[in-house]
Each structure stands twice: as structure tokens, then as C-alpha cells.
Amino acid sequence: xxxxxxxxxxxxxxxxxxxxxxxxxxxxxxxxxxxxxxxxxxxxxxxxxxxxxxxxxxxxxxxxxxxxxxxxxxxxxxxxxxxxxxxxxxxxxxxxxxxxxxxxxxxxxxxxxxxxxxxxxxxxxxxxxxxxxxxxxxx
Amino acid sequence: xxxxxxxxxxxxxxxxxxxxxxxxxxxxxxxxxxxxxxxxxxxxxxxxxxxxxxxxxxxxxxxxxxxxxxxxxxxxxxxxxxxxxxxxxxxxxxxxxxxxxxxxxxxxxxxxxxxxxxxxxxxxxxxxxxxxxxxxxxxxxxxxxxxxxxxxxxxxxxxxxxxxxxxxxxxxxxxxxxxxxxxxxxxxxxxxxxxxxxxxxxxxxxxxxxxxxxxxxxxxxxxxxxxxxxxxxxxxxxxxxxxxxxxxxxxxxxxxxxxxxxxxxxxxxxxxxxxxxxxxxxxxxxxxxxxxxxxxxxxxxxxxxxxxxxxxxxxxxxxxxxxxxxxxxxxxxxxxxxxxxxxxxxxxxxxxxxxxxxxxxxxxxxxxxxxxxxxxxxxxxxxxxxxxxxxxxxxxxxxxxxxxxxxxxxxxxxxxxxxxxxxxxxxxxxxxxxxxxxxxxxxxxxxxxxxxxxxxxxxxxxxxxxxxxxxxxxxxxxxxxxxxxxxxxxxxxxxxxxxxxxxxxxxxxxxxxxxxxxxxxxxxxxxxxxxxxxxxxxxxxxxxxxxxxxxxxxxxxxxxxxxxxxxxxxx
Numbered sequence: 001x002x003x004x005x006x007x008x009x010x011x012x013x014x015x016x017x018x019x020x021x022x023x024x025x026x027x028x029x030x031x032x033x034x035x036x037x038x039x040x041x042x043x044x045x046x047x048x049x050x051x052x053x054x055x056x057x058x059x060x061x062x063x064x065x066x067x068x069x070x071x072x073x074x075x076x077x078x079x080x081x082x083x084x085x086x087x088x089x090x091x092x093x094x095x096x097x098x099x100x101x102x103x104x105x106x107x108x109x110x111x112x113x114x115x116x117x118x119x120x121x122x123x124x125x126x127x128x129x130x131x132x133x134x135x136x137x138x139x
Numbered sequence: 140x141x142x143x144x145x146x147x148x149x150x151x152x153x154x155x156x157x158x159x160x161x162x163x164x165x166x167x168x169x170x171x172x173x174x175x176x177x178x179x180x181x182x183x184x185x186x187x188x189x190x191x192x193x194x195x196x197x198x199x200x201x202x203x204x205x206x207x208x209x210x211x212x213x214x215x216x217x218x219x220x221x222x223x224x225x226x227x228x229x230x231x232x233x234x235x236x237x238x239x240x241x242x243x244x245x246x247x248x249x250x251x252x253x254x255x256x257x258x259x260x261x262x263x264x265x266x267x268x269x270x271x272x273x274x275x276x277x278x279x280x281x282x283x284x285x286x287x288x289x290x291x292x293x294x295x296x297x298x299x300x301x302x303x304x305x306x307x308x309x310x311x312x313x314x315x316x317x318x319x320x321x322x323x324x325x326x327x328x329x330x331x332x333x334x335x336x337x338x339x340x341x342x343x344x345x346x347x348x349x350x351x352x353x354x355x356x357x358x359x360x361x362x363x364x365x366x367x368x369x370x371x372x373x374x375x376x377x378x379x380x381x382x383x384x385x386x387x388x389x390x391x392x393x394x395x396x397x398x399x400x401x402x403x404x405x406x407x408x409x410x411x412x413x414x415x416x417x418x419x420x421x422x423x424x425x426x427x428x429x430x431x432x433x434x435x436x437x438x439x440x441x442x443x444x445x446x447x448x449x450x451x452x453x454x455x456x457x458x459x460x461x462x463x464x465x466x467x468x469x470x471x472x473x474x475x476x477x478x479x480x481x482x483x484x485x486x487x488x489x490x491x492x493x494x495x496x497x498x499x500x501x502x503x504x505x506x507x508x509x510x511x512x513x514x515x516x517x518x519x520x521x522x523x524x525x526x527x528x529x530x531x532x533x534x535x536x537x538x539x540x541x542x543x544x545x546x547x548x549x550x551x552x553x554x555x556x557x558x559x560x561x562x563x564x565x566x567x568x569x570x571x572x573x574x575x576x577x578x579x580x581x582x583x584x585x586x587x588x589x590x591x592x593x594x595x596x597x598x599x600x601x602x603x604x605x606x607x608x609x610x611x612x613x614x615x616x617x618x619x620x621x622x623x624x625x626x627x628x629x630x631x632x633x634x635x636x637x638x639x640x641x642x643x644x645x646x647x648x649x650x651x652x653x654x655x656x657x658x659x660x661x662x663x664x665x666x667x668x669x670x671x672x673x674x675x676x677x678x679x680x681x682x683x684x685x686x687x688x689x690x691x692x693x694x695x696x697x698x699x700x701x702x703x704x705x706x707x708x709x710x
Binding site for chain 2: 010075076078104105107108109112113115116118123124125126
């Protein structure tokens, strides 16, 4: 369902980025990069509010003609960005939320691995397979 | 010579064909025939290698058998890891043909046959030295010289033992299992290997039932000199519950995967069934668990055990305990948590004088593990909730304990039903196995019985993760109950005990499971998030502290300078 999934570290460099159609990858990378600005805007919107008050799911960051970009940020400022096809109108907000939740769970599993240094690229096969399962519905 | 003949030299490795040819040549050489290609055409006895389990002559019959039987031996020649072989004379009678033939075609590594380090017969590598006869295993002259060595006619000399890491890979440890599971032979842990893993686990973590933390395990596994991505992948495979810590079966699986990798096996895509924690816990020899669990358990709770023993009720309950470990094991064989329960039950049972059966002890195994859970606050909550199912005679106890949570209502419907069934007919307990080893009095008895009933049902339920959480809560609850009940319990019947430990663990399962499964999942996600945040915060904290130290030092230096300068300026 997702066309592109990206995990961005706190310092705004990508830990994991994967898109379904192997062509136009650059376009997706660019979209994810520009969406980071929107993410930053949203997470600083609350100002001095406590982190707890801020919801992890950021929602639709911005829509384009062909795609919609959704964002999710964790408590450790790791961002998940997901690009979905705009023509896929059947996708509801709840589904996006559940996809982000699965992403977050897989991410914490990756973190639990003592051999994983935070800040490294994510090379976990379990994480890969989970992301593939989320993206595989795209024809 | 043989390797030349079989073409290994030409090809550069021992492929399957070369292997089989080599084996046949080995057999020929051992039986005194000249080493020629022609000699393998006739029927030969199987080559004998001086290995613990690989001794004994097996009929060579056909190449398939040949492949199966001694397939591993020549691998050693190409394998840089060498293995010690024991020279047990008594092992010579063991024939490996049944185990070997399945090995003829290990599906897991046909393309890597030449690298398969499946050296059968490495027993006691780490165990007592008296059985070891390390001797260099020469690839080029494997067979001819050994012929004249011993009277029994052992074949090749034991291979050299790798200095850096003593890891060996014994395949035919369980002949009885091989026929059914031979595709997993490389992933099957043998007894000796398991012993070694357990010892290593103990060296890292004295309590065999609790966890090895991630950092400790990381340091330990890094010593294996595998690359970090590979170690990371192995961890991913073996840490089934993704909690950042390794339990003993997880540790054994990880260790085994490392051994396999070092011996050239490619890592599997998924954890093989023989390395699953449930399988490992179930298949693990009960005696070992029992001893380990009992040691840890007795060390940790010697005092508590005594009252429990004393408070153990009638022999019927003991009998029940004895009966139900059997069904428990049957039911929970595939359930990781169940095996944990079994462990828990096992240890208290060991303490009890009446129950001495291995099954009882195995059922006690789970107890130490459940104890280790008692640290988190979530388990505290669970304990409170677990406690409720008290029998009608003592409702006040339940209320006193589970004040906040109103799970009494949840438990009582199930408990009375179980109790009514169990009380009139103690012998009927076996169908409802439940580690009800509560140190309490008849209440405790009833508890176990009721918990046993539901626990068995719970065992089969899918919420495996619920069980470990529910186990530890019940255990601490039992302990707390003990002081309360000591007075009334003094009139209790002969000490039996085994029950108390297992009872608490099993009891909460059935009733709690449905209700708390959702809670638990939510809790687990929360735990994960928190862990992640914790990791980041910890790092940040250490960095900031370092900065703070540096700043302090600068400040001190500046102040010193100021003092030195001040007299000058003042003057």
C-alpha cells in the first residue's frame, strides 16, 4: 500500500529508505527529504509542550498530485515517513496508523539487538520483510 | 593419497562425489585393500573413524549408505576447524548407519557439502578431559596410518582441536530423532553441545533460568570473531521475543548458530524448528534443568522452600502434582512458556520430599524463570491481579492483596468451577495440570488445582507471552502469602511442596490470559518504545556527563589562572 517507506534519524539522515517502484527512486527520496521540513514544523508546533502531549502520529504531511505523504515521529525523534499512492483512496487513516505502529514495533525490535548501533543503517532482515509486506500490495 | 584419488585435489574441495569416493577409499584402506579406484567397487565395510559416536562398523552396502555414514569425516579435512574426537572404546559399538543415512542428503546444505563440518562423534569436547584424545587429524593421510594404531581398529585420528574456539558440531547425537528430523541435522543441538552452551550460559549468568542481557551477550559473541552484521542477524534469529535479552534456549540457539556459521554453514532465513526456544526447552534434558533450576531455586529461596514444603498438603496433592507434570509436558511441549512453567514446577518439586520423579522436577523448571520477571512494574500489577483466585473459605485474603484490581471476579468464576471439580476428586487433577505449588494450606491446594485446570487450557492458547508475565506475578504472590498463612498452615499435612511453585505460575494463566492479553500487548509496545527512548537517553546522558566533566576542568583551570593573576593586578 505504501509506495515508499523511510526511517529518518534524529539528525535528519536516513536510516532506512525503500521504495517500491525501483524507477523514480530519486523522486521519492526528494519527497521524503522535503517532507522533513513539514515534520519539523509539526513537532515544534507545540512549542514548550511536553513530549507526551504530542502525538506520535503526525498525519498527512502534504499531498501532491500523485502521492500523499504521512509522517510519524517517535519519542526519540526518529521519524517515519511514508508515501502512498494518491489514487489509493481506500486507505484510511486508521490503516496508516496501524502501518506506522507496525513500523515502530519493528524498529524497536531492531533497537533491541545489542549488535545494532543506533545511527547505523538498518539492515535487519525482519525489518525488511515487514516493510515489504506493507509495500507489496502496490501493483 | 585418497584425496588425490577421489579427485578432491583436482576439484579443490570435497564435493559430494569426492566425498563418497573418499569414504569408500577410506574403508578400503582400513580393510587393508589397496587404495585404488577399483577397490571401491567391491563391498566394503564402512570406514571406521576414531570418533565417539562414529565407531562401529556399518555395512557399506551402497553409496547412499556410505554417503550417509561417514559423510562428515572427510569434511574435516577441508574444514579449517578441527575437532577433537574422543576415543571411547565403549562408544565403538554405536553404529551410525541409521543416523548417517539421513545425513546423506541434508537439504540444508547440499551446495555446501564440502564445508559441512558435521563431524560426528565429537563428544565431550568440553567435558572431562579423560575422554579426550586429541590427536592431529591429517587430511592427507587419514586412513592408512591409523590402521595400525589401536586394537579396535579405530580409523582416522581425531582431528585437531581448534585453539581459538572450541566449537564442534555433532550431528548424530540423537539417532532416534534423526529419521524424522534429519533435514535439520545441522541445526540440532547435541547433548554435549547443549552441556557446553549451558556451561557458557552459567559463566555469563549464574542463574540458568534468567536472562543474559544484551550487552553481556554482545561482548561474549563478539569473541567469536564473526562480523557484526552476521552477529546482528544471528541475534535477530535467536531472540524470539525480541526483548533484548537471551534466555537459556535463546542463548543455546544463538550459540549454535554461531558455531554453525563458524563451521561454514550459511545462516538460515528463519530460525530452524529444532532451534526454536519451545523445542529447545522441551527437548532439553529434564535432569539438567532440574539440577540447574533446583540449584538456582534452592539458592535463591531456601527459606521459602522450607515453609512450602511444610505446608504442602496431602499426599493426594502430591500425587496430583506428580500426575500433572506429565500432562503438562504433553500439552505444553510446544509452548515456550509452558516449558517455563514446567521448569518452575520442577524446582519446587525437587524440594519436596515426596516428588522425586524427573517429570516433577522438570515441571518445576519454569519457576526460576518466572521469578526473574518479578522486577518490572508491570509484573507487579500482574501479581496483584494474579493473586485473586482464592478459594471461598478465605475471600479476605484475595481482597487484601488485589486491592486495586478487581480481577477477583474474573478469577472466582473460573476458580470455583475448577475447585469444585478438583476438590471432590483429587485424582481427576491430571487432566488439569497446573503448577499449583503454593505454600499455602488447603487454600494453596485448591489454588493449584484450580489453577491447574485453567492453566492447561491456557497452555494451548496462543497468548504465549502472557504466561511468563502471569507466572512471575503468581510466584511472588505466593511468597507473600506464605507469611500470612504460616500460622494456619502449621497444621498442614506432610510437606510436599513441589506444588507451591508451580501452582502460582499456572493458576493465573487461564483466567488472566484472555483479559490481559490485550493489556500485555499494549504494555509490550509501550515497553519497546520506552526501551528505545531509554537507549537514546542513556547515551545522551553519558555524553552530557562527559561534557560536564570537561567543563568543570576548564573552570578549575581558569580559576587557578585568575588567582595567579589577581595578586599581580591588585598590587
